[in-house]
Amino acid sequence: MSIAGEVSLQTRAQNARLAPLAIDGPASPVPWVRYAGWPTRDTSKFNSLTTIVSPPAPGAPRKISKTLTGDPAAGQKLVADRSRGGSCLACHVMGPAGGTDLPGNVGPDLSEIGNAGRDDEWLFNYVNDARVYNPDTVMPPWGTHGIFSEAEIGDIVAFLRTLKSPAKFKTALDDPMKRPAPIEQRANLDALINPAMWLIEELAPALWKTAGPAGRSCASCHSEPAQAFRTWAAAMPRWEARLNRVLGVEEFVTRHARATTGQNWLMQSEENTALSTYLRYLANGAPIAIDTAGAEAKAAYQRGEALSMRKIGALNFSCADCHGADKSASKWIRGQWLGELRGQLDHFPTWRTSQQSIWDIRKRFQWCQVAIWADDLPPDAPEYGDLELYLAGQNAGQKLSVPGIRH
Numbered sequence: 001m002s003i004a005g006e007v008s009l010q011t012r013a014q015n016a017r018l019a020p021l022a023i024d025g026p027a028s029p030v031p032w033v034r035y036a037g038w039p040t041r042d043t044s045k046f047n048s049l050t051t052i053v054s055p056p057a058p059g060a061p062r063k064i065s066k067t068l069t070g071d072p073a074a075g076q077k078l079v080a081d082r083s084r085g086g087s088c089l090a091c092h093v094m095g096p097a098g099g100t101d102l103p104g105n106v107g108p109d110l111s112e113i114g115n116a117g118r119d120d121e122w123l124f125n126y127v128n129d130a131r132v133y134n135p136d137t138v139m140p141p142w143g144t145h146g147i148f149s150e151a152e153i154g155d156i157v158a159f160l161r162t163l164k165s166p167a168k169f170k171t172a173l174d175d176p177m178k179r180p181a182p183i184e185q186r187a188n189l190d191a192l193i194n195p196a197m198w199l200i201e202e203l204a205p206a207l208w209k210t211a212g213p214a215g216r217s218c219a220s221c222h223s224e225p226a227q228a229f230r231t232w233a234a235a236m237p238r239w240e241a242r243l244n245r246v247l248g249v250e251e252f253v254t255r256h257a258r259a260t261t262g263q264n265w266l267m268q269s270e271e272n273t274a275l276s277t278y279l280r281y282l283a284n285g286a287p288i289a290i291d292t293a294g295a296e297a298k299a300a301y302q303r304g305e306a307l308s309m310r311k312i313g314a315l316n317f318s319c320a321d322c323h324g325a326d327k328s329a330s331k332w333i334r335g336q337w338l339g340e341l342r343g344q345l346d347h348f349p350t351w352r353t354s355q356q357s358i359w360d361i362r363k364r365f366q367w368c369q370v371a372i373w374a375d376d377l378p379p380d381a382p383e384y385g386d387l388e389l390y391l392a393g394q395n396a397g398q399k400l401s402v403p404g405i406r407h
Ligand code: HEC
Pocket: 079, 086, 087, 088, 089, 090, 091, 092, 106, 107, 108, 110, 113, 116, 123, 126, 127, 130, 134, 136, 137, 138, 139, 140, 142, 156, 160
């Protein structure tokens, strides 16, 4: 490299100004209150992304001396009961109980398990806590985590023993092996198709020019955002030494606005989401390229990877159990297709037609925890920063296309 080049790099480093950030205080409401309408069951007795408290796996299979006397009809109801961790059909085709409710195929087809020569003791233990036979199982520990009682597991075993002939499906859609994988083809940047484009075309530009309590607006210092921020969001999140944690676009907006315009736009507020979506939109087409060169960033990335593999909640799933390419990704959990981690970040924040609202990536993290009966965290939790950094690394090179639109 030439000396001139080195000088110019040095000058650039000296000239690069740090964006002002309000370091103190949280960036989301305190106390964090879970969204209205989301499940409210108490899951504090199970692992979360911050705590390890779940009851341990049994050391050995339970001995069962005599034949179980369960009620197969009761068992048939239980395997389809959605209030119990989403039902067995979410992952298994089960003969007569299958085909009715878009069964999934994360687990094997159990329609002929009654012919498989499995004894009651094995079946009981597999359903009670499959970890005694398979430490890498993705199946929830139904008995150990108190989702089914022993008597109910007996009923389920009795039902499993009746399963002796292949499932009959009414249509190819019912059969998870034949159901076509969904492909998102909507034109997400067309305002007639994606309601979130309103944020880009109306709300964000208006907020950009609105003066805050400090008498300044974003426009006071950034008059040409489309020029200035053409790639910025594609390099987020990043390790932020001043906060001693990973900083994402949304938390940046909160802390930078506080420090410059005086606005207090908390994470996941309408204003914050509008500006965060806009900043990512400005970087559309730029490939995701995060910086993990520094020791702290590398450590955060590794923490994020470990968190993505931690078993959490009453259902004891890790993110990787459902989204890992070597686990359940590219399979059906009930009627929902499980995507790989790659391809999951480029379109966030994303309009959700099923929710009629736009979700940022941290709201998606929150829902993926609540859905597996685990505690969610406030959007500015450092664990989410680590997880988002890891997810961005898994999506390196994918080009931003924001706002997305999904079911
Ligand atoms: C999240 C998906 C999931 C759910 C929900 C689920 N299973 Fe499984 N199940 C699996 C997977 C995957 C396997 C394959 C091996 C493993 O991971 O343990 C399996 C294996 C089994 C087996 C062993 C089959 C064999 O012959 O090896 C039985 C029995 C079983 N499941 C019963 C049930 C019952 C009963 C329920 C509901 C109480 C249920 N499963 C719910 C994913 C699931």
